[in-house]
Amino acid sequence: MDASVIIPTYHSWGQAQACLDCLATQTLALDRFEVLLVNNDPLDPIPAGFRLPPNARVLEEAKPGSYAARNRGIAEATANLLFFTDSDCLPVPDYLAAGLRAAQLNPEVNRFGGDVVLTPNGADWTNTELYDRYLGLEQQKWVERGRAVTANLIVRRSLIDRIGPFKDTVLSGGDMEWNDRAKAAGEPIVFAAEAAVRHSARGSLREHIAKARRIEGARLRRNSGRGWVNYIPPIQKLIPSFKTLGKLLRNPDLGAGQAFSVWGVHYVIRVVKITETVRLLWFRQPDQRT
Numbered sequence: 501m502d503a504s505v506i507i508p509t510y511h512s513w514g515q516a517q518a519c520l521d522c523l524a525t526q527t528l529a530l531d532r533f534e535v536l537l538v539n540n541d542p543l544d545p546i547p548a549g550f551r552l553p554p555n556a557r558v559l560e561e562a563k564p565g566s567y568a569a570r571n572r573g574i575a576e577a578t579a580n581l582l583f584f585t586d587s588d589c590l591p592v593p594d595y596l597a598a599g600l601r602a603a604q605l606n607p608e609v610n611r612f613g614g615d616v617v618l619t620p621n622g623a624d625w626t627n628t629e630l631y632d633r634y635l636g637l638e639q640q641k642w643v644e645r646g647r648a649v650t651a652n653l654i655v656r657r658s659l660i661d662r663i664g665p666f667k668d669t670v671l672s673g674g675d676m677e678w679n680d681r682a683k684a685a686g687e688p689i690v691f692a693a694e695a696a697v698r699h700s701a702r703g704s705l706r707e708h709i710a711k712a713r714r715i716e717g718a719r720l721r722r723n724s725g726r727g728w729v730n731y732i733p734p735i736q737k738l739i740p741s742f743k744t745l746g747k748l749l750r751n752p753d754l755g756a757g758q759a760f761s762v763w764g765v766h767y768v769i770r771v772v773k774i775t776e777t778v779r780l781l782w783f784r785q786p787d788q789r790t
Contacts, residue, residue: 505534511541536576581655592617611653629703648675
């Protein structure tokens with residue numbers, strides 16, 4: 501077995517089906533890889549008519565959170581090279597073959613960030629989708645900073661054995677925490693452009709706000725050891741980032757109106773992070789999953 505693909509899913513059987521269909525048509529032969537789809541709600545059964553490729557199986561993980569689900573997949577995987585993606589991603593036909601090539605060409609590297617190609621939900625890009633495209637999910641820039649999102653992360657099992665699996669007590673940000681551990685351990689990361697997955701950009705402000713809340717909650721959990729300092733809301737975020745506006749206005753692919761609209765989405769998200777700090781720490785409310 502050359503590769504194990506690990507996919508967490510939570511009430512997203514339709515998206516998971518599309519992801520599995522893409523994996524069933526890879527250029528890599530089916531007998532060279534396995535697919536582990538981890539259902540993060542055992543009370544949500546596999547729907548009738550769900551098509552499972554012959555090299556795929558469904559696992560269950562009751563502990564809430566995609567990182568707990570990914571850890572279950574790690575425990576069951578049989579290959580030495582692990583491919584992590586999400587149920588709402590669509591791997592390109594050469595996704596696995598390209599990932600294997602990257603690993604073979606870089607034997608000293610134990611982690612790779614494959615490209616995440618954002619696509620609009622309709623014929624044209626909306627302002628919220630443009631935010632995702634230009635300020636949100638930029639995998640190559642993450643890799644340049646020593647990180648990669650688990651929408652497309654490739655890891656050798658030996659590295660997980662050395663630094664441990666994902667932190668399963670967080671609902672978001674566990675990929676960054678794990679990559680920070682790997683970076684601190686001196687592990688380089690390589691961008692694997694051809695091992696790509698397609699991902700629909702977030703089409704509504706509500707989706708961006710939900711993600712911002714999850715990320716802020718994860719940040720607060722990571723910084724819990726800072727004591728009282730952690731309770732200070734990041735009020736500097738109330739000040740709009742004119743540096744970000746300048747970056748958007750200089751982008752040749754954006755008109756001035758689009759740049760200001762994307763900047764507006766960016767500011768709303770900054771404010772959401774302040775209110776989430778207050779909600780979680782001052783009012784002791786639980787993290788939100790959606």
